[in-house]
Amino acid sequence: MENLNGIMQVLKLAEKLKYEMRHSWMSTGRQESVAEHTWRVGLMAVLLEPYIEEKLEMSKLLKMIMIHDLVEAEAKDIPAFDTLYDAERKEQKRLAEEKAMHNIRAMLAEGPGKELQALWLEFEAKETFEAKVANALDKLEAQLQHNEASMDTWLEIEKEMIYLLKPHTEFHPVLEELRQMIVAEAEDKLRANGFGQTAGLTK
Template sequence: MQTELHKILKIVSLAERLKFELRHSWLSNGRQESVAEHTWRVSLMAIMVEPLLSQRVVIEKLLKMIIIHDLVEAEAGDLPTFDTMSDDALKKIKQQNETQAIKNIKSTLDNELGQELYDLWFEFEHKDTYEAKVANALDKLEAQIQHNEADISTWKEIEYEMSFMMEKHVNFEPTLRNLKDLIEADAEKKLLGAGIDLENIKK
């Protein structure tokens, strides 16, 4: 028992880094967002939308998947999507670093729990199961919500276009498509309010 608890404490200590590992998003009060804050709100969204989903999900599994997904960033760091979406070499490095991080977590725990976390992380990455698709969609939707709440001056130009690139992540589930439409509408309102021409952005 003591040995197992020591292993758990190592992972909990590792997770503390997520409280100061900063994302590219900014909060409505002008402070930069931490990975831990993002993960917490994605988890909250999962609890809130779960009753509205068209298929049954195992909420315990969904929450575990969401929480474990970003744990690797405590070791690998966070790279924003706009840095990797057009850079295959950087994307490969990101994948390698994150894969090594989840292997290290599995090795540290060295038990059934470590294997479960490892399997859940890869299930999220592969996005083949319904739970994994929901987790991925909520991850993307929360990021856009946070952008909508932040001052427009914190947005990079690429993020104007990215505001309308969420369809592929939600097209499997009506509830998430409807949620995406609401979030996109907020983004459009924010961009228009800042005097940004959307003609060439929404494609």
């Protein structure tokens, strides 16, 4: 069946996410894969759903989370700090990911492929409620994983980035409270490892 052949292509592409490594380390000292990150973002959505009182299309939210990083099977994972102050690198990343999503869409039947691309673009735009929630959880999970990793895996810029999460969560009190908990945990880790909270968080 032609439609299933396309699905098989995407599934085989997605297998790469199991070995595409992120700049995040596990508490065991092993590097984290993109697939592992995506899984826990989805789990966060499931666990938080009862505490989000607004109307939330859970199916759409989970679809966005599941497909958001699918482009990295082709475009590779680019750490947030690589594009934070580099507009040219950020644009290169955007173009590479758009090309990857176009290729993924082409693997699928017209309807499902178009829906997948539309959901990915909706996540990227971060305008709908579901997209904002998905984006917030994506950012929070990344910091949570950093908190769980050994301090010697942190780059200097990552000590600064813990304070850049608020714009992603301030639209909702539950997500903002979770952010505060994760930031407090990061600060405790920094203090425990001899870093202060003064400007630059220098030792």
